[in-house]
Structure formats: C-alpha cells, structure tokens
Amino acid sequence: MSNYKLYDHAYVLCVSSKLSGNYSLFTTTASKYDNFTVLDSKTGNVQNTYILEHMVKDISKGVRVSESDILRYKENSMLLAVIVEIDRLNRTGKMIGKIATLLGKLIDMKLLVEILVDGDFKLITATASSKRLIQATDRTISKFIERVRKKYSGPPCLYAGLGKKDYEEQIREFARKYELTVRFLEPGPSALAHLGAAGYGFLVGVQP
Numbered sequence: 001m002s003n004y005k006l007y008d009h010a011y012v013l014c015v016s017s018k019l020s021g022n023y024s025l026f027t028t029t030a031s032k033y034d035n036f037t038v039l040d041s042k043t044g045n046v047q048n049t050y051i052l053e054h055m056v057k058d059i060s061k062g063v064r065v066s067e068s069d070i071l072r073y074k075e076n077s078m079l080l081a082v083i084v085e086i087d088r089l090n091r092t093g094k095m096i097g098k099i100a101t102l103l104g105k106l107i108d109m110k111l112l113v114e115i116l117v118d119g120d121f122k123l124i125t126a127t128a129s130s131k132r133l134i135q136a137t138d139r140t141i142s143k144f145i146e147r148v149r150k151k152y153s154g155p156p157c158l159y160a161g162l163g164k165k166d167y168e169e170q171i172r173e174f175a176r177k178y179e180l181t182v183r184f185l186e187p188g189p190s191a192l193a194h195l196g197a198a199g200y201g202f203l204v205g206v207q208p
Helices: 022-030 045-060 067-075 087-091 098-106 130-151 165-177 189-195
Strands: 010-014 036-040 077-083 110-115 121-127 157-162 181-185 200-205
Touching: 010 022, 010 045, 022 036, 036 067, 045 067, 045 077, 045 157, 045 181, 045 200, 067 077, 077 130, 110 130, 121 130, 130 165, 130 200, 157 165, 165 181, 165 200
Parallel strands: 010 036, 157 181
Antiparallel strands: 077 110, 077 200, 110 121, 157 200
C-alpha cells in the first residue's frame, strides 16, 4: 500500500465478514489512509465476482461506490446453493430448519436455498429426489428471470461455483434454456468450509 498516493481512491471488496477475517484486517489497515474504502460484500466468491464487475463499471463512470451500491448490485441478482452435506450447516452455525436437518440425517436429502442479501439462508425446498430438486431450481430461476426482464433489456448472466464437476452440464442446461451467458468460477474456501464440496452454488443476475 506504499503507492496509495498515486491513486485518487482505492477500494477493497472483501468476502463476508461472517466467513473470513479479511474485512476486519483491511478495515484496520485502511484506517491509516484517507482514500481507501473497504466494503463487506456479505457474500462469497461467486457473488463477490459479480459485485466486483459491477463496481468496476460504476467506478469507471466516476461513481464513488458505497455499501448501498453493493446492496443494489445484490438485489439485481439471485444466489442459490444446493447443499448435500446438511449436518455441516449445524457445525458452522447455519440452521436451515429442524425438520430439514432431521430428514437429512435419515435419508439422502438435498436442500435448495437462496442466500439473501444480508447473508442469511432461505430454504426453497428439501427433497431426496434429484428430479424434484432440478424442477424446484428451474421454477426459481424462471420467476427471477421474468422479474429481471421486466426491468432490464440485456441478457441475464449466470455465474456458477461447482464443488463437483458432475453438476456442470445441468448448469449449462439452465443457461441454454434461459439464454444466459454462463461463467464457471472456483468456489472460495469459505464456501467450501461452510457448505461442503458435494453441492454447488450459482448466481443469476443482470449483466454488468
């Protein structure tokens, strides 16, 4: 950070402070300078990439990006996760409902959740059927796409972070069906620690 005076302003976008200590670290460091802004995305790697690309576009237009802009970017996207290792949520303090957790211990249950703008989880469905899981995911994407296309003319995008490559073709199928541009990203270590490597997460949002 020794060259900070060469720049008008600098931004640091951190993954959720609930997942990592980076936000606290950079906030402490940035307090020594007058042209640094540290932002807590309150999300993980996949949505962080989406937010960063919107930030770069706005900053290039002269916008001084703030927490309210981060919220706006997130509200124009939907972050979903398929969770297979349900008991991992209990170990990391993320509860998705006692019934779903109990069933998950009894049978091969999978959860589809939406990760909300404040970082909390919303349970969409819990099922042992892969077909029903895909159907529920499809309905959820369809509702979001319908809402987005009423507000924006450009094609929505899809960013996916896969714990296993097995899910790649299903993600591509969703992208083909809804004419989404698709990118595959590496899931961050925090997401893997909290959700496990057996599932996957993906974001549908407005193109930067």
